[in-house]
Amino acid sequence: MRKVDPGKIKMAGIVSIVSHQFKTPLAIIKGYLEVLLSGDCGEINVSQREYLSDALENVKRMSCLIENLLDISRIEEGQFKVKLRAVALEKITEQVLKNLSTWIKANNCDIVLKKPKRLPRVLADPDKICQVVQNLVTNAVIYKTSRGKVEITLKKVNKEVLFICKDNGVGISRKDFDRVFSKFYRSEDAIELNPSGSGLGLYISKAIIELSKGKIWFTKNKKRGTVVTFSLSVAD
Ligand SMILES: Nc1ncnc2c1ncn2[C@@H]1O[C@H](COP(=O)(O)OP(=O)(O)OP(=O)(O)O)[C@@H](O)[C@H]1O
């Protein structure tokens, strides 16, 4: 093993080491909470179920934050890698919407997906693009004050496929269109609507899209809300 002088470990390295140290204990706590909730260790009453479910939700949130911090330290160390291959963006989008469907309904939101009959495959890393789509959809669903209406459009323009997500939420002011991609940036509205967010999703999404040779940007929705678009190159 390569010996590293502890005094020379940079901040990203420290974050990475600490995050790795958190991963195993969190996985163990999550496992025990799931076993207790399953009732395999004895029946639990309603309030016990409530407390355990709450604890499990928070452990899941911490695991997610740790994954994000690990991604960031990899990005900053130049170690974040994408494995590009031909993938069907509409399949990934449909899968993400399916996985989130109960949560989307519970959050008082309707989502429609518009796509042509045939869409060429794009060059991307499926797991990583799934992460991007998930972050954009969750942002569109969360950052609103009334019933959410989200429209996702997939279309081919020249040699690229565009993913366009339009929402009717609180919106982002034009001067912050670039700022939202910086680490830990969160608007006042966002902090109020989703206190547990970390402001890392778009930073990571931008890194993924740019490593996939695409682009990601925000524009205003005509009346209210936001439009976020990313582009990826056609593979076929
Ligand atoms: N669709 C949207 N409508 C309004 N504001 C948005 C939208 N998407 C992003 N933002 C703003 O950009 C900020 C950064 O978004 P990002 O996804 O990076 O972080 P987050 O959602 O706050 O936390 P997390 O890291 O858990 O995703 C948000 O906090 C919010 O202020």
Ligand SMILES: [Mg+2]
């Ligand atoms: Mg987010």
